[in-house]
Amino acid sequence: MADLTSNFLGIHSPNPFWLASAPPTDKEYNVRRAFDAGWGGVVWKTLGEDGPPVVNVNGPRYGAIWGADRRLLGLNNIELITDRPLQTNLDEMTRVKRDYPDHALIASLMVPVNEDSWKDILSRVIETGCDGVELNFGCPHGMSERGMGSAVGQVPDYVQMVTEWCKKHSDLPVIVKLTPNISDIRKPAQAAKDGGADAVSLINTINSITSVDLDQFAPQPTIDGLGAHGGYCGPAGKPIALNMVAEIARTPELAGLPISGIGGVTTWRDAAEFMALGAGNVQVCTAAMTYGFKIVQEMISGLSQYMDEKGFASVDELVGRAVPNVVNWQDLNLNYVTKARIDQDACIKCGRCYAACEDTSHQAISMSDDRVFDVIDAECVACNLCVNVCPVEGCITMERLPAGEVDPRTGKTVSDAYANWTTHPNNPMKCAAE
């Protein structure tokens, strides 16, 4: 069993699997059970200012989209930050941290954009003995209308300013949680870094309407005939989150800024992917809300087995390993020529590859009367659509044409030299050959 212990910003936890700030971490009862179940850390449900507690809707607060067999793929919520009194949360955090000293406990915070508010809350949070704070600049509904959450996260200057206040008024590690509801994630990340943040975490939820009630003509979840946009999360959002994590990880100016990866982590593999793209740990919300706390056991055994197979002594050996291989399109090798190959023994003759290629791609799959499907190399552009639609995993693969062979589609001999767009003859802006 590999060593899964994690050291993120000097915060130690038995493994890199943390629960993200959300309902799973909204109270002592949950968090104790989460730690007992095996979670390495939690970011407590976001705390707000002292005073009258936040009010949530009393109707449905979640919407969802499903895949086959009602597998939950995406969740949308209009929940606000914690609606329990500040002192209750602080007392509970104190007790939990005392009883679970080896687990990570982070306080998530969201208060109005003025220095005193942040100073006040920090002074009270420090008392709990928590390991760090996470600044919730991501919540895209409700709180953002009040000038908090993503309303801050979308303005890099504010991100920097609030981060500076937090560094000024506490010694705790500061993690800035970013909103994906912005066109270039590097900007707020840079602002967080410039403000002195110890790390960024991302992503918070994506602005969304999951569905429309076609009888009431209103977005779902529908509250008394009306609906508001919510925040989208879960497996369906993972590709967006992965890209944003990678964007930060591979930007030279942001190099070295630790990242806590969030967004659709559902299995050990998802976690490993985030980590390979530069996340030092991961945070999970929807998967726990869908299946309960026990899923962490699968994540632990899966990551452990993978690390053993790879011979990684610690999770740090995985972190960032894929970052150098994330490049811009123009850096891809145009001399890398592949063709789809169908394993006839594995093929179940459903014809989906044929329909997809014939109707929507390059007419590069032939179909015989007895339903044998073959790739026509002279037409195949290796787009991968057939691989993606084939219901049998591994049945269609992309095989590289060896150098020296002629690509029957282009009539050109395949070269093993690397050549990308920047030097391609069709590129009007190509760099002069060196």
Place this chain on the structure above:
Amino acid sequence: MTGTHAPGIVAGRLDRTTLRENFGDLHEPLDSHEAAVAADRCYFCHDAPCITACPTAIDIPLFIRQIATDQPEAAAETILEQNILGGMCARVCPTETLCEEACVRETAEGKPVEIGRLQRYATDTVMAHNIHPFSRAPETGKRVAVVGAGPAGLACAHRLAMKGHGVTIYEAKPKPGGLNEYGIASYKTVEDFAAREVDWLLSIGGITIEYNRALGAGLTLEALKAEYDAVFLGVGLGGVNALGVEGADRDGVSEAVVFIADLRQAPDLTSLPVGRHVVVIGGGMTAVDAAVQAKLLGAESVTIAYRRSQDRMPASRYEQDLATSKGVRILAGVMPKAIHGNGAVREIELEYTADEGGKLVGTGETLRLPADQVLCAIGQTLTTDGGLALEGGKIAVTGPGRSSVPGVWAGGDCTAGEDLTVVAVAEGRDAAEDIHTALMG
């Protein structure tokens, strides 16, 4: 109750409650959640192999997608426009040798999409709401006679009525449906489904049925031809092959199809007699249905005696398993030699068989089984041919059911091809299309 173990052929071996349970639906219908889960498994194949395997060529991926997207009514229309008896076929088709055998998920994991049950889900929905999704084209003034109100005749009549022709069906029996009404195992078509389906089918209008009117008994093909613009024969197979062994005339020896018809028509199963030890001769669907239902009626032992090896039984493996799961014993490689008894049958003597170069011969070794009822299911024969040319014992047809006589079409069991409800529907429908083309020139 006479007593479960009473010898001879007696009624009341089981109580009413047990009988009701035994003869309940073989497969519970899918509820909407189960249907959604089952529908989700369909890959929406291109030029789907299941469609090719369906004798009526229902667009299966389309109707399943319509179920998956919560439109069972549209799904039903997709089914019914190809197969107007899609409801019955969903219950009785041997899907394991038709669409589901061809399903790519059978290839992939030995577990096909449950096409039959999904088809039932869709068709039950429209029938429950009494929706008939088709209407008649304007009256053409043409009139067609259909002989036989079985699946072939009904499918033909419906399609003709839809095209605007007037149809009269002449049916020998007092009820419509053919073997749907008199033959199919009752646990496949509970709650009088056959009759309800015919009522629903007839609601399109333009079809009249004249009951107790048999071709050959006061009704001639000549007369029909003279009176109507076209004639379709869907008379099925009215006769049976004779057993032809010593003692075959003893009391207690009877035809499986008669036993089944009596069972289907019995108003009260507690009054239906069945033997204590039943032996069924044959290896097809009829043999299985007779054996299973005899067992469900309370027979103590039921044996299917089939002359070839078990893997050659015409009944599908699935049907065989159904029989054995109900406690029927399948004895393969034996043929009847004699039926013993004193007046009524007491024992059946069977001879073991061997395959000698493709020819079945008796080995001389025999065994005897106690039997107080012997049911013969060794094949049905054509009894009404209207004087048409025959081929292989059935009415000879070319193309979509054209007989040797111009203006006369035929389809279903009385013509060549597999004897299945779905095949009869396909042939009736195709003949109707051809008649329509012929009539409208």
